[in-house]
Amino acid sequence: MGTVETYRQLELNLGDDWQFTPSKHSRVGMLKEILSWIGHPERRLSVIHIVGSNGKGSTGVMISKVLVSAGYRVGHFSTPAILTDREVVTINGQMISEKEVMYHYKRIMVEIKNHGGDDKTLTKFEMWTLIALCHFAKQEVQFAILEAGVGGTGDATNVIESPLVVAITKISDDHSEFLGHNLLKIAENVAGAIKPGSLVVNYPGQDIEVFKILHEKAEQVDATWNPYDKPKITLVRSSPEGLVLNVDQLEGLKLSLTGAYQANNLSTVLQIVTILKNRRISIPDVAVAEALAHVKITGRMxxxxxxxxxxxxxxxxxxxxxxxxxxxxxxxxxxxxxxxxxxxxxxxxxxxxxxxxxxxxxxxxxxxxxxxxxxxxxxxxxxxxxxxxxxxxxxxxxxxxxxxxxxxxxxxxxxxxxxxxxxxxxxxxxx
Missing domain, CATH: 3.90.190.20 (Mur ligase, C-terminal domain)
Known part of the structure; x- marks a missing residue:
């Protein structure tokens, strides 16, 4: 059977649904054990972990585009897919190939079966999370952007033990049936992604009680809350073609994503940029402007x-x-x-x-x-x-x-x- 047929069979076996499957117990520990069997590829990555309810896709695409424009090799994991599952794993905007998917899938399954599991051990989201981590490590990306599926604590992407940055988007009462039936319970779950030593940036305008929970968690685990000023963003014009914004001293910045709310997601992105610059990572302003003017997101505004x-x-x-x-x-x-x-x-x-x-x-x-x-x-x-x-x-x-x-x-x-x-x-x- 050829590569294409094998990959198509894999898509069939994994199914069409990216929905979170609730479990009484977190499966993150199991996923970490599987990663240990294949040599801990996640430990070789500089991860920007994006968690929250709304805006993960926009935030992830924007920071990915900025880093690519600045000359870096960037892996990006973002679900769900729209037309083909391979959309969820990209490097510099290029989808993972069918051959590469099967290489990593077979490697993962060999270890799972060697330890008593089978092809039903992992959910679709879990399998693709592991494939992404293996692919990014093998391809030696300089940054890996991982968007959580649901929440933080029990999400498969929470296998990352030492993220470089944890970016928290707007938290709402989405997925309350899995994460808790009020906003604060959901915030506590999302806060589980904040790890010791990580740098934390937060969506502007987060609910004040949610903010307190996130900030307290950062203090508890000795993570660094963003110490720098948030950018001052003024919306000049909004149209179906995108936004025109003034950002600090930069006037007339074009953002090709439409929707006035993208200004808040942009704030999160620019906070990440500021943190990286202060870590002596070169990101020229011209690269930021160029990236934002041409960024696109399939299916999001x-x-x-x-x-x-x-x-x-x-x-x-x-x-x-x-x-x-x-x-x-x-x-x-x-x-x-x-x-x-x-x-x-x-x-x-x-x-x-x-x-x-x-x-x-x-x-x-x-x-x-x-x-x-x-x-x-x-x-x-x-x-x-x-x-x-x-x-x-x-x-x-x-x-x-x-x-x-x-x-x-x-x-x-x-x-x-x-x-x-x-x-x-x-x-x-x-x-």
């Missing part, structure tokens, strides 16, 4: 100007709030048409309450996930709470067809949102 479509994997109330705030700031002539698919257990009512007043039509779809809410169920919820027009798409092809019909009769923006799994289904068809 990704604007297709040719077809007037916005793809955004807003998957919780905070994400929808940010999406709505951004759309409102553009002062569009028409309310957008939204292709919407939601995953169960995501505060659906709160998300709909936030979104529905600002859209003209909802095209309900079933996301590409085993935890998906059906299009029929979603449509029923909308009809009961709103007078927004609702269409039901039996599949992604039907959703695309309906969206094309809308575009023929209106210049309204089309928004695809609700979950990365919604984007996956739609992106496969193309609008």
């Amino acid at each position: 990704e604007f297709d100007s040719k077809n007037n479509i916005l793809y955004d994997a807003a998957h919780n109330p905070n994400g929808i709030t940010s999406l709505v705030a951004t759309i409102r700031s553009w002062h569009l002539p028409f309310k957008p048409t939204v292709i919407l698919g939601l995953v169960k257990g995501k505060n659906t009512s709160e998300m709909l309450d936030e979104l529905l007043p600002y859209v003209s039509t909802i095209i309900a779809v079933t996301p590409d996930s085993k935890n998906a809410m059906s299009a029929d169920e979603l449509a029923a919820k909308i009809v009961l709470t709103s007078d927004v027009d609702v269409e039901i798409a039996d599949d992604s092809t039907a959703a695309v067809s309906l969206a094309r019909q809308v575009r023929e009769s209106s210049k309204a923006l089309i928004v695809v949102t609700g979950s990365v799994y919604t984007l996956r289904a739609i992106e496969k068809e193309g609008i």
